[in-house]
Structure formats: structure tokens, C-alpha cells
Amino acid sequence: MLSLERAGVYNIGGLTSRPKYHIAQGAFVGDVGWLNERGTFYYCFNVFHPPDHPIQRETLPPNFCAFDPPLSTGDVRTIPNYFPPGTILCSEGIQQTWISTSPFFLHRKVEFIANAREGAVLILPNGATREELVNPSSIHEYVKDHAVSWYQFFNGESDDTAETPTPNSAL
DSSP states (O other): OGGGGOSOOOOEEOTTTSOHHHHHHOOOTTEEEEEOTTOOEEEEEETTSOTTSTTSOSOOOTTOOOOSSOOOGGGEEEEEEEEOTTEEEEOTTEEEEEEEOOSSGGGOEEEEEEOSSSOOEEEETTOEEEEEESOGGGGHHHHHHHHHHHHHHHTTOSSSOOSSOOOTTOO
16 A cells, blocks of 8 residues: 555545535545545544635544644744656555666656555656655644544444444544
């Protein structure tokens, strides 16, 4: 699974249940969701935005409150070209070999050999930028205070439940 590369989320599922704002803008620092067995991230809500923000789904955990104080621009580090254009990420068991290294991306050729039953390849023709919290420990207490109720909510411990149960340790 590409999510094991620990470099972000590449496959975001639940297109019909995600808010239009989230579909248009993509993943954000503070998104909470769960990973299925194939590594697809299912967006549930964002901890850094209030319940009435366009990024939020209509259904939120009971007593949901956004992280306080709100993030400032100095709280998030942006790393442009974290993956340069033309980067190829392969899951374990996939071997890549460059056959042609033309300076023009569309004319490059690469061969993939799968040594595993399943695998995944992600090609980033335009590269990718990474965003991360400068001090992730600043949200630890908030997460400790709320994670159990989020987990219970997404597993049916509430009157208003998510569509699919969340696997253990996937939230």
C-alpha cells in the first residue's frame, strides 16, 4: 500500500459523501478519516475547522469542536516539490526499471515487475507538495480528549452513525 510510504494520502475515497469543497480542494492538514484494507482514505471531518465550515460533512461526531486555538500560517510547514516531477512511488513487491530517461516526461519509459500478488504504483508527473504541522505534539491533548468519541461515533456507538464501520486502528 502506498500509504505505508508515510508521505501522505494518495487515494481519497467516498467521492459522493465528501463535501464539494473537499473534493475541489483535496486533502488538508487536520483531515480525520480512516484507511480501508486497500489504503483508500475515507474523509470524515477536519479538526482545524468549525462545524459550519464548507469542508465539514453534514454528519459530525456529537459535541464536535474544532481545535483551539486555530492554526496560524506559522503552524504549517509547506515543502514544495517534496516529490519532484516524474516521481514514481511503488508499493513493496513492485520493482521499477527505467528503460528510457528522456528529459521530456511523456517520452520516458519505465518497466514495472510485480514480485507480489498485489501492488500499487503512483506516478506523479507534476510532482507533489507536502504540508505538515511544525509541532505535531501541539494537538496531542486534543486528540487524546476526542479520539475515543470519534471512534465510537464511526463504529455505531451513536444514534447518528457513519455508513461503514471503521476497522480497528484505521481512524
